[in-house]
Amino acid sequence: MKIEPTHLPGVLLIQPDVFGDQRGYFKESWNRMKYAEQGLDVDFVQDNLSFSKKGILRGLHFQNPLPQGKLVQALQGEVFDVAVDIRKGSPNFGQWFGTVLSAENHLQMYVPEGFAHGFCVLSETALFAYKCTEFYNPQSEYSLSFDDPDIGILWPFDEPPSLSAKDLNAKLLKDFPQESLPLYPKP
Numbered sequence: 001m002k003i004e005p006t007h008l009p010g011v012l013l014i015q016p017d018v019f020g021d022q023r024g025y026f027k028e029s030w031n032r033m034k035y036a037e038q039g040l041d042v043d044f045v046q047d048n049l050s051f052s053k054k055g056i057l058r059g060l061h062f063q064n065p066l067p068q069g070k071l072v073q074a075l076q077g078e079v080f081d082v083a084v085d086i087r088k089g090s091p092n093f094g095q096w097f098g099t100v101l102s103a104e105n106h107l108q109m110y111v112p113e114g115f116a117h118g119f120c121v122l123s124e125t126a127l128f129a130y131k132c133t134e135f136y137n138p139q140s141e142y143s144l145s146f147d148d149p150d151i152g153i154l155w156p157f158d159e160p161p162s163l164s165a166k167d168l169n170a171k172l173l174k175d176f177p178q179e180s181l182p183l184y185p186k187p
Contacts, residue, residue, distance in 0.1 A: 001014065001015065001016050001017050001028075001034060001035075001038060002014070002015040003015075003035075003038045003039065003040060006097045007095075007097060008083065008085055008092050008095060008096075008097045008115075009092070010110075010112035010115070011083045011097050011109065011110065011111060011112065011115065012040065012109065012110040013099065013107060013108070013109055014035075014040070014071075014107065014108040014109070014110065015106065015107060015108075016028060016029060016106055016108065018106050027106060029073065029108075029129075030044075030071070030131060040071075040110060042069055042071075042133050043133060044071070044131040044132060044133055045132065045133065045134065045135055046131075046132040046134075046135050046136065047129065047130065047131055047132070048129070048130040048132065048136075049075075049127060049128070049129055049130075050127075050128040050129075050130070051125065051126070051127050051128075052121045052125065052126055052128065053121060053124070053125055053162075054121050054122070054123060054124050054125070055120070055121065055157065055159060055161055055162050056120065056121045056161065056162050057118065057119070057120040057121075057146055057155070057157075057161035057162065057163055057167065058118055058119055058120075058164070058167070059082070059116065059117055059118015059119060059143070059144075059146060059167065060082065060084055060116035060117060060118035060143065060144040060145070060146055060170070061116060061117055061118060061141060061142070061143055061144075062086060062114075062115065062116040062117065062141070062142055062144065062182070063134065063136075063137055063140045063141050063142070064114075064140055064142065064180055064181065064182045065140050066134050066135070066137045066140050067113035067114050067134060067182050068113060068132045068133055068134040068136075069110065069111065069112050069113045069132070069133035069134070070110070070111045070117055070130050070131065070132055070133070071108055071109075071110050071111075071130070071131040072101065072108065072109050072110075072111065072117070072119075072128065072129065072130050072131075073101055073106075073107070073108040073109075073128070073129050074101045074102050074103055074126055074127070074128055074129075075103060075127040075128070075129050076103050076125065076126060076127035077102065077103060077121065077122075077123035077124070077125050077126030077127060078100060078101070078102035078103070078104070078121075078122045078123040078126060079100070079101050079102070079119040079120060079121050079122060079123075079126050079128060080098055080099070080100055080119060080120050080122055080155065080156050081098060081099060081100075081101045081109050081117075081118075081119040082096055082097070082098040082117065082118050082119065082153055082155075083096065083097050083098075083109070083111040083112075083115045083116070083117055084096045084115060084116040084117075084144065084151055084153075084173075085114070085115055086114065086115065086116050086144065086173060086176075086181055086182065087114040087115075087181070087182050087183060087184035087185075088178060088181040088182065088183050088184060089183060089184040089185075090114075090184035093184075094150060094151055094173060095151075096151055096152075096153050098153060098154070098155075100122070101119075101128075102123075113133065113134070113182065114182035114183075114184065116144045118146055120155055120156075120157055120161055122156065122157075142171075142176070142180060143166050143167050143169070143170035143171070144170055144171065144172075144173060144176075145170040145171060145172050145173075146161070146163070146167065146170070148172045148173050149172075150172065150173060150174060151173060
Protein backbone atom coordinates (compact mmCIF):
# COMPACT_ATOMS: atom_id res chain seq x y z
CA MET A 1 0.00 0.00 0.00
CA LYS A 2 1.12 3.50 -0.76
CA ILE A 3 -0.16 6.61 1.06
CA GLU A 4 0.56 10.02 -0.44
CA PRO A 5 -0.15 13.38 1.17
CA THR A 6 -1.90 16.06 -0.90
CA HIS A 7 -1.36 19.82 -0.77
CA LEU A 8 -4.00 19.93 2.02
CA PRO A 9 -2.47 18.53 5.21
CA GLY A 10 -4.44 15.53 6.43
CA VAL A 11 -6.08 14.76 3.08
CA LEU A 12 -4.45 11.55 1.86
CA LEU A 13 -4.53 9.51 -1.33
CA ILE A 14 -4.18 5.78 -0.76
CA GLN A 15 -3.26 3.17 -3.35
CA PRO A 16 -3.95 -0.28 -1.88
CA ASP A 17 -2.01 -3.27 -3.14
CA VAL A 18 -4.03 -5.04 -5.83
CA PHE A 19 -3.18 -8.61 -6.80
CA GLY A 20 -4.70 -9.57 -10.14
CA ASP A 21 -4.58 -12.19 -12.85
CA GLN A 22 -6.86 -13.44 -15.63
CA ARG A 23 -9.48 -14.43 -13.01
CA GLY A 24 -9.83 -10.93 -11.52
CA TYR A 25 -8.18 -9.30 -8.52
CA PHE A 26 -7.86 -9.29 -4.73
CA LYS A 27 -7.20 -6.30 -2.47
CA GLU A 28 -7.50 -5.39 1.18
CA SER A 29 -9.71 -2.32 1.32
CA TRP A 30 -8.95 -1.73 5.02
CA ASN A 31 -6.51 -3.26 7.49
CA ARG A 32 -6.25 -1.25 10.70
CA MET A 33 -2.71 -2.40 11.49
CA LYS A 34 -1.30 -1.71 8.00
CA TYR A 35 -2.95 1.68 7.71
CA ALA A 36 -1.78 2.67 11.22
CA GLU A 37 1.79 1.67 10.29
CA GLN A 38 1.50 4.13 7.37
CA GLY A 39 0.26 6.95 9.63
CA LEU A 40 -3.51 6.59 9.24
CA ASP A 41 -4.38 5.50 12.77
CA VAL A 42 -8.10 6.24 13.15
CA ASP A 43 -11.11 4.44 14.58
CA PHE A 44 -13.99 3.89 12.19
CA VAL A 45 -17.46 3.47 13.70
CA GLN A 46 -19.77 3.43 10.68
CA ASP A 47 -19.69 2.22 7.06
CA ASN A 48 -21.94 3.74 4.37
CA LEU A 49 -22.69 2.92 0.73
CA SER A 50 -24.11 5.33 -1.80
CA PHE A 51 -25.42 4.32 -5.25
CA SER A 52 -25.87 7.16 -7.74
CA LYS A 53 -26.41 7.78 -11.45
CA LYS A 54 -24.34 9.94 -13.80
CA GLY A 55 -24.64 13.66 -13.13
CA ILE A 56 -25.55 13.28 -9.45
CA LEU A 57 -23.57 15.52 -7.10
CA ARG A 58 -23.64 14.76 -3.37
CA GLY A 59 -22.24 17.40 -1.05
CA LEU A 60 -20.43 19.30 0.10
CA HIS A 61 -21.33 17.92 3.54
CA PHE A 62 -19.83 18.25 7.01
CA GLN A 63 -20.82 17.75 10.64
CA ASN A 64 -20.08 20.08 13.54
CA PRO A 65 -20.04 19.23 16.36
CA LEU A 66 -19.21 15.53 15.99
CA PRO A 67 -17.12 15.92 12.81
CA GLN A 68 -16.50 12.86 10.66
CA GLY A 69 -13.25 11.71 9.11
CA LYS A 70 -13.99 9.62 6.02
CA LEU A 71 -12.09 6.97 4.07
CA VAL A 72 -13.83 6.93 0.69
CA GLN A 73 -13.59 4.86 -2.48
CA ALA A 74 -15.57 3.97 -5.60
CA LEU A 75 -16.42 0.26 -5.60
CA GLN A 76 -18.10 0.49 -9.00
CA GLY A 77 -17.92 3.29 -11.56
CA GLU A 78 -16.09 6.60 -11.36
CA VAL A 79 -16.51 9.78 -9.32
CA PHE A 80 -14.74 13.09 -8.90
CA ASP A 81 -14.20 13.37 -5.14
CA VAL A 82 -13.54 16.65 -3.30
CA ALA A 83 -12.40 17.73 0.18
CA VAL A 84 -12.56 21.38 1.31
CA ASP A 85 -10.78 22.70 4.41
CA ILE A 86 -13.42 24.63 6.37
CA ARG A 87 -11.63 24.68 9.75
CA LYS A 88 -11.83 28.15 11.24
CA GLY A 89 -8.24 29.38 11.71
CA SER A 90 -6.66 26.94 9.25
CA PRO A 91 -3.93 28.34 6.98
CA ASN A 92 -5.67 26.37 4.19
CA PHE A 93 -9.19 27.63 4.94
CA GLY A 94 -11.40 27.47 1.84
CA GLN A 95 -8.89 25.46 -0.21
CA TRP A 96 -9.94 22.26 -1.94
CA PHE A 97 -8.46 19.07 -3.32
CA GLY A 98 -10.18 16.85 -5.87
CA THR A 99 -9.35 13.63 -7.67
CA VAL A 100 -10.97 10.84 -9.65
CA LEU A 101 -11.72 7.70 -7.67
CA SER A 102 -12.80 4.66 -9.65
CA ALA A 103 -13.23 0.91 -9.49
CA GLU A 104 -10.42 0.72 -12.06
CA ASN A 105 -7.80 2.87 -10.30
CA HIS A 106 -8.64 1.48 -6.80
CA LEU A 107 -7.68 4.82 -5.20
CA GLN A 108 -9.01 5.75 -1.79
CA MET A 109 -9.04 9.20 -0.25
CA TYR A 110 -8.97 10.06 3.44
CA VAL A 111 -10.93 13.22 4.27
CA PRO A 112 -10.09 14.32 7.84
CA GLU A 113 -12.44 15.74 10.43
CA GLY A 114 -13.13 19.42 9.83
CA PHE A 115 -13.35 19.15 6.05
CA ALA A 116 -16.43 19.35 3.83
CA HIS A 117 -16.75 16.42 1.43
CA GLY A 118 -18.61 15.80 -1.81
CA PHE A 119 -18.47 13.94 -5.09
CA CYS A 120 -20.05 13.90 -8.54
CA VAL A 121 -20.66 10.77 -10.59
CA LEU A 122 -18.80 10.62 -13.91
CA SER A 123 -19.78 7.10 -15.05
CA GLU A 124 -23.28 5.82 -15.84
CA THR A 125 -23.60 4.66 -12.22
CA ALA A 126 -21.33 4.52 -9.20
CA LEU A 127 -21.26 2.61 -5.93
CA PHE A 128 -19.38 4.72 -3.39
CA ALA A 129 -18.17 3.52 0.04
CA TYR A 130 -17.42 5.58 3.17
CA LYS A 131 -15.79 4.50 6.42
CA CYS A 132 -16.57 7.17 9.04
CA THR A 133 -14.84 8.08 12.31
CA GLU A 134 -18.06 9.41 13.87
CA PHE A 135 -21.69 8.38 13.68
CA TYR A 136 -24.02 10.29 11.38
CA ASN A 137 -25.82 13.01 13.33
CA PRO A 138 -28.47 14.90 11.32
CA GLN A 139 -28.65 17.67 13.95
CA SER A 140 -25.00 18.58 13.33
CA GLU A 141 -24.93 18.15 9.53
CA TYR A 142 -24.47 21.07 7.17
CA SER A 143 -24.37 21.46 3.41
CA LEU A 144 -21.88 23.82 1.76
CA SER A 145 -22.67 25.01 -1.78
CA PHE A 146 -20.79 22.96 -4.38
CA ASP A 147 -20.39 26.02 -6.61
CA ASP A 148 -19.23 28.52 -3.97
CA PRO A 149 -17.25 31.05 -6.07
CA ASP A 150 -14.87 31.80 -3.19
CA ILE A 151 -13.81 28.13 -3.16
CA GLY A 152 -13.80 27.71 -6.95
CA ILE A 153 -13.93 23.94 -7.34
CA LEU A 154 -13.31 22.89 -10.94
CA TRP A 155 -15.98 20.19 -11.24
CA PRO A 156 -15.59 18.04 -14.40
CA PHE A 157 -19.12 18.18 -15.77
CA ASP A 158 -20.68 19.97 -18.73
CA GLU A 159 -24.33 19.89 -17.65
CA PRO A 160 -25.64 21.23 -14.33
CA PRO A 161 -25.55 18.42 -11.76
CA SER A 162 -28.57 16.83 -10.14
CA LEU A 163 -28.78 17.82 -6.44
CA SER A 164 -30.87 16.87 -3.43
CA ALA A 165 -33.19 19.50 -1.92
CA LYS A 166 -30.69 19.89 0.94
CA ASP A 167 -27.82 20.57 -1.46
CA LEU A 168 -29.93 22.93 -3.60
CA ASN A 169 -30.36 25.07 -0.47
CA ALA A 170 -26.73 24.85 0.66
CA LYS A 171 -24.99 27.97 1.93
CA LEU A 172 -21.86 29.69 0.76
CA LEU A 173 -18.92 29.33 3.14
CA LYS A 174 -18.98 33.07 3.97
CA ASP A 175 -22.64 32.78 5.05
CA PHE A 176 -22.08 30.12 7.74
CA PRO A 177 -22.18 31.41 11.32
CA GLN A 178 -18.67 31.13 12.75
CA GLU A 179 -19.83 28.82 15.55
CA SER A 180 -21.04 26.25 12.99
CA LEU A 181 -17.55 25.79 11.51
CA PRO A 182 -15.04 23.33 12.98
CA LEU A 183 -11.92 24.73 14.66
CA TYR A 184 -8.28 24.39 13.67
CA PRO A 185 -6.55 22.73 15.33
CA LYS A 186 -9.16 20.43 16.75
CA PRO A 187 -9.57 21.19 20.48
